[in-house]
Amino acid sequence: MLLSVAIWYAVEHAGTSEAAFPGAPLLRGSSTGTLLFPRDRVLHASEKLAAAFPALDGSLAFELDTVAGAEGYEVEVARHGGDAFATEEAKLFELAGSSPTLAADRAQGTGLGVGDFTWTARAKVRGLDEPLGQRDFAIVDDAALTEELLALADRAEPERSLAAVNLLHAKGFLTDARAIARSMPASPERDAYLSRARGR
Numbered sequence: 001m002l003l004s005v006a007i008w009y010a011v012e013h014a015g016t017s018e019a020a021f022p023g024a025p026l027l028r029g030s031s032t033g034t035l036l037f038p039r040d041r042v043l044h045a046s047e048k049l050a051a052a053f054p055a056l057d058g059s060l061a062f063e064l065d066t067v068a069g070a071e072g073y074e075v076e077v078a079r080h081g082g083d084a085f086a087t088e089e090a091k092l093f094e095l096a097g098s099s100p101t102l103a104a105d106r107a108q109g110t111g112l113g114v115g116d117f118t119w120t121a122r123a124k125v126r127g128l129d130e131p132l133g134q135r136d137f138a139i140v141d142d143a144a145l146t147e148e149l150l151a152l153a154d155r156a157e158p159e160r161s162l163a164a165v166n167l168l169h170a171k172g173f174l175t176d177a178r179a180i181a182r183s184m185p186a187s188p189e190r191d192a193y194l195s196r197a198r199g200r
Contacts, residue, residue, distance in 0.1 A: 019162070020162070020189060021162070021165060021166075021181065021189050021190060021192070021193035022165065022166055022169040022170070022177070022193065023196070034064045034065035034066075034067060034100075034121070034132050034133070035064055035119065035121055035132060035133055035134070035135040036063040036064060036065060037061065037062070037063040037174065037175045037178060038060055038061075038062065038119070038135075038137040038175040039135055039137055039174065039175065040137060040138070040172060040173075040174065040175075041137070041138055041139075041140050041142075041172060041173055042060070042137055042138065042139045042140070042173065042175045042176060043056065043139075043140065043142060043145065043146070043168070043173050043176045044113070044114050044139045044140060044141050044142075045057065045058060045146070046146060048150065049146050049149060049150060052149070052150055052153035053149065053153070053161075053164060053180060054183070055179040055180045055182065055183035056176055056179060056180070057106050057109075058106050058109035058112075059103060059104060059105055059106045059108075059109045059179075060103070060104040060108075060109045060112075060175070061101055061102070061103050061104075061175075061178070061179065061182070062075045062077075062095060062101070062102045062103075062104065062119060062121070063100065063101045063178075064100040064101070064102075064121055064123075064132065065100065066100050067100070067123040067125065067130065067132070069125045069126060070100070070123040070124060070125050070130075071098070071124045071125065071126075071127075072096060072097065072098050072123070072124040073096070073097060073098070073099070073100055073102060073121065073122070073123050073124070074094065074095065074096045074121065074122050074123075074124070074129075075094065075095045075096075075102050075119055075120070075121050076091050076093075076094045076119065076120045076121075077091070077092045077093055077094070077095075077104070077108075077112070077117055077118075077119045078090065078091050078092055078117065078118050078119075078120070079092060079112075079115055079116065079117055079118075080116050080117065080118050080136070081116065092108075092111070092112065092117075093108050093111075112139055113139065114139050114140060114141055115138070115139060116136065116137075116138045117136065117137055117138070117139070118134050118135070118136050119134065119135055119137070120133070120134045121133065121134075137175070142171075145167075145168075145171055145173070148167055149164055149167065149168075152164055152167070158184065158185075161180055161181075161183070161184050164177075164180050165177045165180050165181050165193075168180065178194060181193055181194055182194065
């Protein structure tokens, strides 16, 4: 049923910016090895916005490219001062698992609050730790974007989620766009978007 609704919507709204998933990602700044997301800006969601879009509840997915021969991955998250000369503060939390996507739960994600952060990753390859580098991201308040997203909340699905993904993507909040896309039913279009957005 959802697939037929999605097909109807895509046909009915062909040529509009919200009819389908966005194209190539708008990635800014230099790449940092295999560390993909979170990157750049991440939206600090109010309780009202998280209620409207549960995928924006503060949980974070730390996504890495697959490392050949890796038996597991580890990520450490630390706060920093937000400028080029800032040094990392104490580690806030650590994640580990066998998948190159490691999920921070809601308590960990919302616990970060607004600010600037660095995540460091490593892989376990043949029993040895292989450093994968670091990437910075910032959790920011954006009242105008929050209002735009809340204005979409009364739309029916899949229009509501597609419009939110397109809006967040266009504004450069790729981590949040991916979070909403992952919450949608699997489809070739959704899976292609998530795959494309992993590109660097």
